[in-house]
Amino acid sequence: MASSATQPVETEWRLPDRGTVGIISLILTEISLFSIFVIAYLFYIGKSLTGPFPKDVLEFPVLATICLLSSSGTIVFAEHALKHRKMAMFKMWWAVTIVLGLVFLYETGVEWHDLIYDKHLTIATNVFGSTFYSLVGLHATHVIVGMTFLLIVFIVTMRGFPIHTQIRRVTFLSWYWHFVDAVWVVVFTVVYIVGR
Amino acid sequence: MATVDYPLEKSRRQREFSLSEALYSWVATVDHKRLGLMYMTSAIIFFLIAGVMAMVIRAQLIVPENHVVGPQTFNRLFTMHGTTMVFLVGMPIIAGMSNYLIPLMIGARDMAFPRLNAFGYWIFLFGGILLYFSYLGANGLFGAGSAPDVGWFAYAPLTERAFSRGTSTDYWILGILVSGIGSIVSAINVIATTLSMRCKGMKLSRMPLFVWVMVVDAWMVILALPPLTAGQVMLLFDRYLGANFFNTQAGGSAVLWQHFFWIFGHPEVYILIFPAFATVSEVVPVFSRKPIFGRQAMVGAVVAIGFISFGVWAHHMFAVGMAPISNIFFATASFLVAVPTGVKIFNWLATIWGGKIRFATPMLFCVAFIFQFLIAGLTGVMLAVTPFDWQLTDSYFVVAHFHYTLTGSFLFGVFAAIYYWFPKATGKMLSETIGKWHFWLLVIGFHLTFDPQHILGILGMPRRVYTYAPGRGWEPWNMISSIGAAIQAIAIICFAWNVIRALIKGERAGDDPWDAWTLEWTTTSPPPEYNYETDPEVRSSRPLWDLKHPEDPDWKYE
Amino acid sequence: MAEEDTKHDYPDAVDMPAPSFWPMILAFGVTLLLTGIVTNYVVTLVGFVLSARAAVGWWRDVIPHELHEEVPVRHPADWAVPVRTTGRSVASLRVGAAHHRMRIPERVHPYKAGIWGGIAGGIAMAILACIYGQVAHGSIWYPVNLLAATVLPSISQAGETALGQFQLVAFGVAVGVHTITSILVGVLYAVTLPMFPRRAPLWAGFIVPLFWTGLIAATLALTNPALNDHINWIWFIACQIAFGLVAGFVAAKTQRIDTMQNLPFIERAAIESQWSEKPDGKGRQ
Numbered sequence A: 001m002a003s004s005a006t007q008p009v010e011t012e013w014r015l016p017d018r019g020t021v022g023i024i025s026l027i028l029t030e031i032s033l034f035s036i037f038v039i040a041y042l043f044y045i046g047k048s049l050t051g052p053f054p055k056d057v058l059e060f061p062v063l064a065t066i067c068l069l070s071s072s073g074t075i076v077f078a079e080h081a082l083k084h085r086k087m088a089m090f091k092m093w094w095a096v097t098i099v100l101g102l103v104f105l106y107e108t109g110v111e112w113h114d115l116i117y118d119k120h121l122t123i124a125t126n127v128f129g130s131t132f133y134s135l136v137g138l139h140a141t142h143v144i145v146g147m148t149f150l151l152i153v154f155i156v157t158m159r160g161f162p163i164h165t166q167i168r169r170v171t172f173l174s175w176y177w178h179f180v181d182a183v184w185v186v187v188f189t190v191v192y193i194v195g196r
Numbered sequence B: 001m002a003t004v005d006y007p008l009e010k011s012r013r014q015r016e017f018s019l020s021e022a023l024y025s026w027v028a029t030v031d032h033k034r035l036g037l038m039y040m041t042s043a044i045i046f047f048l049i050a051g052v053m054a055m056v057i058r059a060q061l062i063v064p065e066n067h068v069v070g071p072q073t074f075n076r077l078f079t080m081h082g083t084t085m086v087f088l089v090g091m092p093i094i095a096g097m098s099n100y101l102i103p104l105m106i107g108a109r110d111m112a113f114p115r116l117n118a119f120g121y122w123i124f125l126f127g128g129i130l131l132y133f134s135y136l137g138a139n140g141l142f143g144a145g146s147a148p149d150v151g152w153f154a155y156a157p158l159t160e161r162a163f164s165r166g167t168s169t170d171y172w173i174l175g176i177l178v179s180g181i182g183s184i185v186s187a188i189n190v191i192a193t194t195l196s197m198r199c200k201g202m203k204l205s206r207m208p209l210f211v212w213v214m215v216v217d218a219w220m221v222i223l224a225l226p227p228l229t230a231g232q233v234m235l236l237f238d239r240y241l242g243a244n245f246f247n248t249q250a251g252g253s254a255v256l257w258q259h260f261f262w263i264f265g266h267p268e269v270y271i272l273i274f275p276a277f278a279t280v281s282e283v284v285p286v287f288s289r290k291p292i293f294g295r296q297a298m299v300g301a302v303v304a305i306g307f308i309s310f311g312v313w314a315h316h317m318f319a320v321g322m323a324p325i326s327n328i329f330f331a332t333a334s335f336l337v338a339v340p341t342g343v344k345i346f347n348w349l350a351t352i353w354g355g356k357i358r359f360a361t362p363m364l365f366c367v368a369f370i371f372q373f374l375i376a377g378l379t380g381v382m383l384a385v386t387p388f389d390w391q392l393t394d395s396y397f398v399v400a401h402f403h404y405t406l407t408g409s410f411l412f413g414v415f416a417a418i419y420y421w422f423p424k425a426t427g428k429m430l431s432e433t434i435g436k437w438h439f440w441l442l443v444i445g446f447h448l449t450f451d452p453q454h455i456l457g458i459l460g461m462p463r464r465v466y467t468y469a470p471g472r473g474w475e476p477w478n479m480i481s482s483i484g485a486a487i488q489a490i491a492i493i494c495f496a497w498n499v500i501r502a503l504i505k506g507e508r509a510g511d512d513p514w515d516a517w518t519l520e521w522t523t524t525s526p527p528p529e530y531n532y533e534t535d536p537e538v539r540s541s542r543p544l545w546d547l548k549h550p551e552d553p554d555w556k557y558e
Numbered sequence C: 001m002a003e004e005d006t007k008h009d010y011p012d013a014v015d016m017p018a019p020s021f022w023p024m025i026l027a028f029g030v031t032l033l034l035t036g037i038v039t040n041y042v043v044t045l046v047g048f049v050l051s052a053r054a055a056v057g058w059w060r061d062v063i064p065h066e067l068h069e070e071v072p073v074r075h076p077a078d079w080a081v082p083v084r085t086t087g088r089s090v091a092s093l094r095v096g097a098a099h100h101r102m103r104i105p106e107r108v109h110p111y112k113a114g115i116w117g118g119i120a121g122g123i124a125m126a127i128l129a130c131i132y133g134q135v136a137h138g139s140i141w142y143p144v145n146l147l148a149a150t151v152l153p154s155i156s157q158a159g160e161t162a163l164g165q166f167q168l169v170a171f172g173v174a175v176g177v178h179t180i181t182s183i184l185v186g187v188l189y190a191v192t193l194p195m196f197p198r199r200a201p202l203w204a205g206f207i208v209p210l211f212w213t214g215l216i217a218a219t220l221a222l223t224n225p226a227l228n229d230h231i232n233w234i235w236f237i238a239c240q241i242a243f244g245l246v247a248g249f250v251a252a253k254t255q256r257i258d259t260m261q262n263l264p265f266i267e268r269a270a271i272e273s274q275w276s277e278k279p280d281g282k283g284r285q
């Protein structure tokens, strides 16, 4: 224990990956954003002065929900295939994910069209309309953003880009996609179960 | 040495200077130090603009029934003053200080996401320009209004289409929303940098307190800003698509806007004060020649403040008539913040106590900060008492209180930071003589301006009135307050002169002018693009102490 | 010189992220995209095109590999001066020898001393108060009832004669309040006594009791209006000083114990290790 001896610096020096930290922070800030819209929806339940009311016009979006939730599984399969360099499997599962996402968006579009033109509920009709379209719309916007990235990955892969060099980024994209799915569970519960 | 050939460097030096290239090098830069300086410079420019607005406001209020500006202009002035100071001065200063200092302090070469960092700066700047473009562009639609005039917290239903015609409120929404993206992006960057880019040995337990405070600040930004963005998006829907979020005639709730705004707004005031905390926690030990007292307690207090600040927002809303249980909850939670805040104040004092104090300009600003922040905290506790708040809410007492936090504390902390780190960033020392003039004029001006405003509030003067009738006992206090504002303006001129003088003919700073203890002082002033030639290694929370005192290093005790 | 060029132990150049103006274009594009809301949809369109182009440019910067530029390392003559290690030194610290990194007080009176001191002081105070009751009002129960009135306002409303009579409830309450307060103040004394400046008896016996008497005087009208009406301040102060002197004396008489604050955690936890204190107390070296 001579006083001149210097303390050895830690030999093991591991830090979390910056991308991982970044994407987790991004998801947290998105959660904060969504929670305000969810709170607004919960706050305004039953506060509409005029119809139409949720119980009159909302139907369970069963197909859309099944599609979106199962896409979380298919993207995991795709990721798994990519890690094992099974490119054909990757492309297949990635395409399935995209199709499932598109079905979800299509179903939402059909629902909105029906609500607007047949049931005469717009964002300006009452507070139910305001909160419904903004919450579901915010989620749909996130699906569209995720879908854009999924499509970009798919297109560049089909054109021969070596996507297996980008496993890290693909993983982050899949995390984002899982997050969008998880938010749908909350939105679905709040809008179609609690709110009805 | 001159014969040594460094090919890369040579090729660089031989390049001729050209304006377009220099411009390109700033526009395309992803260097954290340049971006930090750009943030600080933009913030200071916005600070001067908003400061001039404050001068006009005080000129208007210097005597009763004055007519420097009309009521419309006055409303725009205080709205733009507040909005600018919070979003275009406070937020970029946070980003600027974290950007410049965090990589240097943790021994990294750059931020975690350098390109994202550049994006954050530019979108903040464009957001700010968009807000100010409202002076020219907001005549749209109905030809009514120019700059926003709804106050910095833009209460509904005043902001609804029916009451705020034209597009001025939309400029307020969009300007803040856009620059808010920049704040979020830079906060994410700070978090990733501190967690993932630390040099060898820089454990969290050894990280400088500055970095600790700023990373907690970044966490608060990413959680607190989205509620404001969400509220603003709802308001945009109300204004453009006819949604009914805050439209009370269709079942909407104006109070909900207040909740959303203050869920953001209260953490925001702590977000703004944190850079000052961070600076004082670095400057006070160096100028007292003692390690910080109670390091762990300081970290714990910052984290505790971060948590509690999310549960106190409705103390801004006691006057709207919430349920008694809400009043009690939010009052109690607000008292609770005083505990960790008190811990911080006592620890700074304990650091100074018994130290070998050097009263250089940064230290002077820190001492004034501690004193003024204490008073700000005390009036804050007073306002957290619900019945007290009922009496004084929306009065000049509140104005005095939050200017004690934002001018007396935040601004003083930032000046301490500028005087302390300016030598590192530029290689030049600021003049101590002018610095002391700056300090004393600012202290005197500050107290002359804001101390009488407490009394004005108790005498019943409401905030945001553009003029007042004589004979209510308000005249002398307003007169003193306006004179104080003028003295503050002179202090700021001293500061500007000091900076310009130092840049032109300032004394050379050397690597470590203050005999400090954190890593940034081991590199040159200004640091090279890559910060450190070789990666630093750290053994304690004061790496430079260890190097300077090998016979008694800190790591033996930690 | 030429040799130095080939065998220096620092890198020739450092890889830094390459400059890129795409972030700026993207920021501008996003701003325009939103500005369209308050101006014209054409602005939004331009913003969209710019953002899309900038996004592609940005991706090209980072995919497949992040672009770097080599920044040449400066000539060593331009490097930072190595941090000074000579010229000044600090004396090596020994535990308890100096004020640096020392937590005070090092030795305190045990809590037990405070409890006994508080009880003794409380008794002294009670005796003096009863004497006052006997002398001034002809009843030792007078001060007891007044104290109880803090908790039971009904007692004070009963009138002057009732204040002189023995009441069981009032007696119980008064004894309870008095005991708890005395013990708490006694413990406070024990903890703070070592921290008092010189002349502890003066502080403990006179100044501190006068200080809290001042506090009581300022607030008594609110906390116990009855007592405030009937109080005799001279006697009251005498009682407080009696408490201070006795409690301080009893507490100060006890043996102080070491706080062990200056021992490392390991030692306080009674674990033997290489970092343990040597028995001669000479410090860690």
Ligand SMILES: [Cu+2]
Pocket: B265, B266, B269, B312, B313, B315, B316
């Ligand atoms: Cu608040």
